Amino acid sequence: MNRNILIGCGCLVAALVLVAVVLGVYTVSGYNRLVPGQANVDTAWANVQTQYQRRADLIPNLVKTVEGAANFEKSTLTDVINARANATKVTIDMSKAPTDPEALKRFQQAQDGLSSTLGRLLAVSENYPDLKANTNFRDLQAQLEGTENRITVARGDFNKAAQAYNVMVRSFPTVLYAGLLGFGPKAYFTSAAGAENAPSVSFPSFSPSASPK
Numbered sequence: 375m376n377r378n379i380l381i382g383c384g385c386l387v388a389a390l391v392l393v394a395v396v397l398g399v400y401t402v403s404g405y406n407r408l409v410p411g412q413a414n415v416d417t418a419w420a421n422v423q424t425q426y427q428r429r430a431d432l433i434p435n436l437v438k439t440v441e442g443a444a445n446f447e448k449s450t451l452t453d454v455i456n457a458r459a460n461a462t463k464v465t466i467d468m469s470k471a472p473t474d475p476e477a478l479k480r481f482q483q484a485q486d487g488l489s490s491t492l493g494r495l496l497a498v499s500e501n502y503p504d505l506k507a508n509t510n511f512r513d514l515q516a517q518l519e520g521t522e523n524r525i526t527v528a529r530g531d532f533n534k535a536a537q538a539y540n541v542m543v544r545s546f547p548t549v550l551y552a553g554l555l556g557f558g559p560k561a562y563f564t565s566a567a568g569a570e571n572a573p574s575v576s577f578p579s580f581s582p583s584a585s586p587k
Contacts, residue, residue: 405555407542407548408539408542408543408548408552408555408557411538411539411542412471412539412557414535414538414539415471415532415535415536415539415560416469416470416471417535418471418528418531418532418534418535418536419468419470419471419472419532420468420469421528421531421532422525422528422529422532423466423468424528425521425524425525425528426461426485426525428521428524429488429518429521429522429525430458430461430462430488432514432517432518432521433454433458433492435510435514436454436495436511436514436518437451437454437455439505439508439510439511439514440495440499440505440511443499443502443504443505443508444502444504446498446499446502446505447498450491450494450495450498451495453491453494453495454488454491454492454495457484457487457488457490457491457492458488460484460487460488461484461485461487461488463484464480464481464483464484464485465481466478466481471532471536471560471561472560472561473558473559473560473561474561475561477561478561478562478563479564482563482564485525489522489525492518492522496515496518499511499515529563532562532563533562533563536560536561536562537562539559539560540559540560540562543557543558543559544559
């Protein structure tokens with residue numbers, strides 16, 4: 375009887391060890407997939423931030439150029455200045471993709487507000503022939519259009535990386551230990567047209583010589 379008990383205990387221990395080994399293998403394998411997955415999302419997020427910063431850096435020169443135009447609509451210019459200030463105030467750590475959907479929503483709203491006011495300013499500029507003929511203004515206009523296109527692409531790339539990572543985090547059996555290892559789901563951009571699209575911004579046409587940089 376004692377021998378049977380010992381055999382039974384031995385089998386139980388062996389089974390527990392086998393389960394522990396299998397779980398360990400799954401955990402290590404999952405961890406090794408989560409690390410590069412998270413790194414991809416963080417890199418994509420940094421790219422988004424880089425494009426937004428590029429746009430913010432262009433605006434002071436744009437404002438200075440537009441200020442020199444006679445009788446330009448001051449309210450439109452003021453809206454751009456205020457929108458830029460708001461967009462640069464609402465920040466998220468550049469090195470880590472956001473995990474809080476509400477924080478990303480506030481960031482997105484601030485950036486989209488700046489896109490909207492820039493679109494209005496450039497549309498109004500069509501009414502000022504002297505401004506349209508200004509080489510510096512045309513160059514800035516082209517750079518801004520190119521940057522808006524890059525923002526759209528960067529946001530789409532970020533969403534794809536974030537969604538792929540989130541699927542990984544929420545899949546079984548990774549979902550059982552991902553949170554314990556510090557791998558939580560990431561937030562992503564949303565818009566009326568779909569999560570993969572940035573808001574559409576209409577820019578007026580400009581001289582072919584001022585192509586996007």
